[in-house]
Amino acid sequence: MNKQQSFKQQQREEGTVGTLYLVGTPIGNLEDMTYRAIRTLQEVDIIAAEDTRQTRKLLTHFDIHTKMTSYHEHNKHERTAELINRLLDGVSIAIVSDAGLPAISDPGEDLVKAAIAEQIAVVPIPGANAALSALIISGLSTERFTFVGFPPRERKLQQSWVESIAQLQTTLIIYEAPHRIKKTCQLLYEALGDRQAAIARELTKRHEEVLRGTLEESVQWFAENDPIGEYVLIIEGVSEDTVQKEEKDSWWQLLSLEEHVATYEQTMSRKEAIKQTAVDRGVAKRDVYNIVNRAEIN
Structure with a gap:
């Protein structure tokens, strides 16, 4: 077991090792930002951002002038090694996504794994999160839940994906883009049946909206209304009675x-x-x- 002491300076033979901070940013409302997140972004040596243009707006708003570098899905392989070397040289780095917590459905996951492999301290700076924000306002069970991220885009992978979640008794949390939400709701309705669901969009923004009802009603809703914004789907898990019946029947x-x-x-x-x-x-x-x-x- 490797023990990390987050607030104790790490030393190696070569000298002091830097710390990787995972900083939560607003998912809509700029007031989602915490005092600690602002201070951390001011104090680190480098901010690794998924979209530097988007992050620049945030930094400007909070008068933060820290140097930035890009870190996203298309450059993560070469950039990971660069950032790890900087951390080993004693440089402190904060990684941020466009919105919410980094490393969740986000390339920051790769940097975290690489840092841990080098025994570099990885410190969370908590903040807003769309998945949990949608869950707690859904009205569905929060006792046990499973975050499954974005559905696969390839049609041949979608069937195995829905089969893998169909028998989960936990509440399901799914992310989806506006141009795919209609097809995804139809897919889930056909595969999971007419379960209770909540669909949230524009969380913490001025046009925040939550649809509560069933999957069939969500299909009907999107047949009559154009989707706008990023979505979080919260779907009830399969009931224990249903699981027992299916096991008995099969x-x-x-x-x-x-x-x-x-x-x-x-x-x-x-x-x-x-x-x-x-x-x-x-x-x-x-x-x-x-x-x-x-x-x-x-």
Whole structure:
């Protein structure tokens, strides 16, 4: 185990090692910014920003003049090594995303992993977060939740993605862009059924809006209203009763058809066993009868 003492200066043979700060920024309203975040951005040597133009507006508003460098999805591979070397040289760096906490659905995750691998202290500077902000106003369960980020864009990956979350009993938190929200709501409705949901947009901004209802109602809403802004979808998890029913209904899936019938024959007649097997599998009773009889003859 490696122990990090966040507020103790790290020393190596080469000298003092810098600290990587993950600084939360506003998700809409500039008043989301904390005093500590402002002070940290003023005191570090470098700010690594996802979009330097966007971050420049924030720094100007709070009269922060710290040097910036870009760090985003398209340059993270080469830039990560550069920033790690600066940290090892004793330089302190703050990383920020365009909005909210860095390293969540964000390339900052790679820099954090690289810093930890070099035993560089990584310190969180908490701030606003769209996922949790949407969750707490959703009206859905906050006891257990799963953040699944953005859905995959490739159609061939979407089916496996929805299957991976369909049986989760935790509340689901999903991010989505305005140009994809309609298709995503339709996909979720078809795959998950008509669950309770809340869809939030423009969080902490002047036009903050939350839609509460069902997935079917969300599909109908977006059929009649154009999406605007970035969205957070909060969807109720599958109920325990549903999971238990599905497990009960699918107990036979690893059995051959003959084994399926034989299991029922332990408590009912051959005729009833064939009938119930046909119902379970969604096939014709005659087909089950023919297959079982053919197996016995052979």
